[in-house]
Amino acid sequence: MSSISAPPETQRDGDSEDIRLLADPRLAEAISLFNRGEWYACHDGFEELWHETQGDSRPLLQGLLQAAVAQLHLERGNRRGATVLIGEALGRLARCGERGLGIELIPLRQSLRLWLKALQHDEPTDTLSLPHLVRTLQHPPVN
Known part of the structure; x- marks a missing residue:
């Protein structure tokens, strides 16, 4: 048995739970809803998967869930709630590597940092692009 292991960000999609999640159509649907800005509906999808x-x-599912709920708070005018949730989402996503569950996490974290900065400095957010989940085209090999 080799003592060399793959970095955590390449191991994420390789475990059996991740394989099950990647095959679950609810994950693809939640991602699609997120990318369409249907925050409440995608929140429901991510939350269901998170509970299971x-x-x-x-933590990745919870971070995605928090990012979606933050946007829902913003739609409802709750900047303080959005600020808290984006901060919590970033904290969870920071520990998830470069990608997970077929999602590129670096662009998501970059987007959320811009939102957090604007909210913390009470700047307008209408010029910011909505967070978007970029799917990876290939998954790392399963060891």
Whole structure:
């Protein structure tokens, strides 16, 4: 048995729970809803998966869920709630590597940092692009 292991960001999609989640049509639907800005509906999808998940993907799902709920708060005029949730989402997503569950996480974190900065400095957010989940085209090999 080799003592060399892949970095955490390449191991994420390789465990059996991640494989199950990647095959679950609810994940693809939640991602699609997120990218269409249907925050409440995607929140429901991510939350359902999050409740069913016990492994390493749990913080990632929670971070995605928090990012969606933050946008929902913004739609409803609750900047303070959005600020808190974006900060919490970034904290969770920071520990998830470069990609997970077939999603590129670096662009998402970059977008959320811009939103957080604008909210913390009470700047307008109408010029910011909505957060978007970029799907990876290939998954790392399963070891």
